[in-house]
Structure formats: C-alpha cells, structure tokens
Amino acid sequence: EAQVTQNPRYLITVTGKKLTVTCSQNMNHEYMSWYRQDPGLGLRQIYYSMNVEVTDKGDVPEGYKVSRKEKRNFPLILESPSPNQTSLYFCASSLQAGVGNTIYFGEGSWLTVV
Amino acid sequence: AQKITQTQPGMFVQEKEAVTLDCTYDTSDPSYGLFWYKQPSSGEMIFLIYQGSYDQQNATEGRYSLNFQKARKSANLVISASQLGDSAMYFCAMMNSGYSTLTFGKGTMLLVSP
Numbered sequence: 001e002a003q004v005t006q007n008p009r010y011l012i013t014v015t016g017k018k019l020t021v022t023c024s025q026n027m028n029h030e031y032m033s034w035y036r037q038d039p040g041l042g043l044r045q046i047y048y049s050m051n052v053e054v055t056d057k058g059d060v061p062e063g064y065k066v067s068r069k070e071k072r073n074f075p076l077i078l079e080s081p082s083p084n085q086t087s088l089y090f091c092a093s094s095l096q097a098g099v100g101n102t103i104y105f106g107e108g109s110w111l112t113v114v
Numbered sequence: 115a116q117k118i119t120q121t122q123p124g125m126f127v128q129e130k131e132a133v134t135l136d137c138t139y140d141t142s143d144p145s146y147g148l149f150w151y152k153q154p155s156s157g158e159m160i161f162l163i164y165q166g167s168y169d170q171q172n173a174t175e176g177r178y179s180l181n182f183q184k185a186r187k188s189a190n191l192v193i194s195a196s197q198l199g200d201s202a203m204y205f206c207a208m209m210n211s212g213y214s215t216l217t218f219g220k221g222t223m224l225l226v227s228p
Contacts, residue, residue: 042219042220043205043218058214092159098209098211098212098213099209099211100166101147102149102161103149103209105151105158105159105160105161106158106159107158108158108159110157
C-alpha cells in the first residue's frame with residue numbers, strides 16, 4: 001500500500017531533550033516536506049526537500065533540522081525542543097515538486113513539549 | 115501572494131444529502147493546482163481530489179467532485195450522498211508554479227447527521 005509513515009504518532013517530551021520524528025514514503029517520491037498545524041495558524045511549512053541531499057527552509061524553520069540522505073526518508077529533528085513546538089506535525093510527499101503533482105500526507109505526529 | 119478563503123466555518127448536512135463546501139482563491143499565476151483534504155478528528159490529512167488550472171474538465175473522485183469556476187476563482191467541493199463518516203474538517207489548498215508549498219484555507223467543519 002502506497003503511504004507516508006510517520007513515527008512516533010504521539011509523543012510527550014521535556015524541554016531540551018532532543019528528538020527525531022521519522023518520515024518514510026514507499027512511493028519513490030522525489031519531493032518531501034514537513035508541516036506543522038496549530039489552532040488559529042493553520043498549516044505552515046517547516047522544511048522541504050526537492051530530492052536527495054537537497055533541502056530548503058519553509059515558512060517556519062527555526063528550531064528544526066532535517067536531512068535527506070535517502071530518497072524514502074526525511075526525518076525532522078528538534079535539537080532542543082521548547083513548549084512552543086507543541087503541535088501536530090505532518091510529513092508530506094509527491095512524485096515531484098510543483099503543479100500537477102498530488103501531495104500525500106502522513107497520519108500526523110502529535111508532539112507535546114512540557 | 116496566493117490566498118485561499120473558506121468562508122464556511124461549519125456546515126450541517128443530513129445523511130444521504132449532497133453538500134457543497136466553498137473555496138475561493140487568489141493568485142496571479144496562470145499555472146496552479148487546487149487540492150481538497152479531509153481531516154477527521156483522529157488528525158490525519160487525507161487527500162480527496164485535485165484540479166489543475168489548465169484542466170478542461172472538473173475533477174471527480176467517487177462521491178467527490180470539484181466545481182471549478184476559473185473566472186470566479188472558485189473551487190468548491192461537492193460531496194454527494196453524505197455519510198456519517200464524512201464528518202470531519204475539510205481543507206482547500208493551492209500550489210502555484212515555482213513554489214514548493216501548499217497554501218491552506220482555514221477549513222470547514224462538516225457534520226453529517228443521521
């Protein structure tokens with residue numbers, strides 16, 4: 001089954017404790033990205049990757065890192081999480097970037113930082 | 115700049131009836147893509163339907179159809195024969211050529227009653 005898989009789905013962590021949210025897709029997609037969803041602010045893009053080894057900042061990259069060493073994986077790293085990073089996070093992918101490509105989302109990762 | 119407007123915060127519909135969720139967009143780019151996503155209370159973001167700006171026909175996917183009126187810059191989602199499982203938040207989103215991010219509307223909460 002074609003899908004975007006995120007882990008963990010739910011996590012409560014403490015301020016300053018490094019964590020990684022993994023994202024993997026099995027559709028051979030070149031384009032992957034991360035969004036966060038917050039009440040009143042909607043969905044905002046954190047980082048995106050056009051292909052392996054190519055990443056770029058989205059609208060709200062502060063406090064996050066990403067890497068794209070393999071085509072299928074695009075982990076989101078919070079080096080020192082803070083409470084304002086409490087959010088619902090989505091990984092997304094599409095065959096390529098740009099118009100004409102359907103963007104598929106993972107199931108979301110609920111992150112709480114206390 | 116691109117913008118998506120969903121003017122209906124909430125909609126109610128009875129089971130088996132059709133419902134239209136409104137979406138208007140603003141862009142000066144002639145090439146763009148419009149998406150609809152469903153987000154149930156469990157949080158995942160489910161792709162429903164896609165319409166490209168150059169597509170001649172309105173997109174359809176099962177019970178979902180997109181009423182695309184380019185001159186009016188509207189891309190309304192029509193759900194035929196509503197089911198209880200259709201109760202969810204629905205988001206309209208747009209991607210422009212040359213961009214790598216989706217711009218989302220604020221969403222419409224749909225409640226389907228028996």
